[in-house]
Amino acid sequence: MTHHILKATSKTVHLGGFSHLLEPALTIDSGDTIDVETYSGYYVYDKAPPEFLTPEFLDICQNLAAERQIAAGPHLLTGPIYVRDAEPGDVLEVRLEAIAPSLPVGFNAIRTGWGALPHLFVQPALKFIPLDLANNIAEFPQNSGIKIPLKPFFGILGVATPENDRISIPPGSYGGNIDNRELQTGSRIFLPIFVPGALFSIGDGHSAQGDGEVNVTAIETSMNGRIMLKLRKDLQLTTPIAETSTDIITMGFAQTLDEALEIAVKNTIDFLKQFTNLSAEEAYVLCSLAVNFRITQVVNSPQKGVHGMLPKAILPNQISL
Structure with a gap:
């Protein structure tokens, strides 16, 4: 296993979306670890205080090549990272070993027409x-x-999908802009793979956020982290699942919260059937008795998110993903 350092430069980041046509910023083997650097605030850098700006970030904002500007999303992402031997149908395990802000300042933005109350807060x-x-x-x-x-x-x-200009704003089966505040240091997320190499990207650092992220943004922060990427050919998933030290996290994404909740409950039932041998009815009852369903975010149009928190402590046997 090898340890890599992936700095954020105009050659290793991409803006606004995901594409399987992008040249990888790094190629690794399964099980390798990476110290990764990310920047946030591409569209507000000209209004930022000096402590928000580094020479490297300014170079990205002023010189990012057109071929690395993928779609109209606001997010600056580091990657993609190509994982050797990864194939569609496999699962990518992402271990979040360290996460820390790299600068002593972040930002929050209200955007006209976005957020939970766009009709009340109309001014940016x-x-x-x-x-x-x-x-x-x-x-x-x-x-x-x-x-x-x-x-x-x-x-x-x-991760990338066969779509070559997928905007970075909505989350989906590929992960993306999940905005789940539970995915802190020590957690793991499992992502279905759709294209050879997986082509994993990371960014949109948040220093603090409430469930819902209701005004569109958190404290958006340039962030450094250490991750481990592991190829899992022993798992089959159609939607992301995550794990913390205390909980299994299931997810649902849809255009309404009602639909997102329904999908999250169904995904929790499917997980319990697979890993605990409960019947569908037993799993449904357990969801009502012990699983906490929370609003992840309501602002990443057109997809809202709900996640289910299944406490591992209630289970008789340790679930190993």
């Missing part, structure tokens, strides 16, 4: 929020005494 707004990295908090509003714990995670963890 952009706020840069200092991060107290020593104490792991952000105070917002400044001098209010309201201190938000920093719980960093990557909003986007996704």
Whole structure:
């Protein structure tokens, strides 16, 4: 197994979407680890304070080649990473071994026509929020005494599909813009693979976010991490599943929350049938008794997200994914 360092440069990032036609930024073997660098704020860099900007980030914003500008999404992603021997139908296990903000500032943006209340908050707004990295908090509003714990995670963890210009905004079976705040250091996510090499990309760092991400953004942050990518030919999935130290996380994505919840419940039932040998009816009852279904996000149009938290402690045997 090899350890790699993948810096974010104008040669190793792509903007706005995913494409299987992109030249890989890195090629690895299954089980390799990667120190990965990501930047956020491509479209607001000209309004940012100096501490938000690095020479490398400015070079990306000013010189990113047209062929690495994939679609109209706002996200700057590092990758894609090609995993040798990965084939459609396999599963990519992504272990999140370390996640940390790289700069002492992030931003939050309200975008006209987006968010949970677009009819009430019609004017765009952009706020840069200092991060107290020593104490792991952000105070917002400044001098209010309201201190938000920093719980960093990557909003986007996704693989390419046969579509060559898939926009980065909605999540789906490929992962993508999941925006699940539970996917912090120590967690794992399992993604179905759709094209040779998987072509995994990562970005959209969030220092803090509430479930729902209701005004469109979190504290959007340039983020560094260490990940391990492992090819799983022993698993078969059609939708992402994740695991933390305490829970199995199932997911549902759809155009309404009702539909997303229905899909998340069905995916939880399917998981329980496969890994605990419960009947469908028993699994459905258990979902009602012990699984916590939460709103992941309501803003990544056209897909809203719901995730189910299945506590591992209630199960008689350790589930090993």
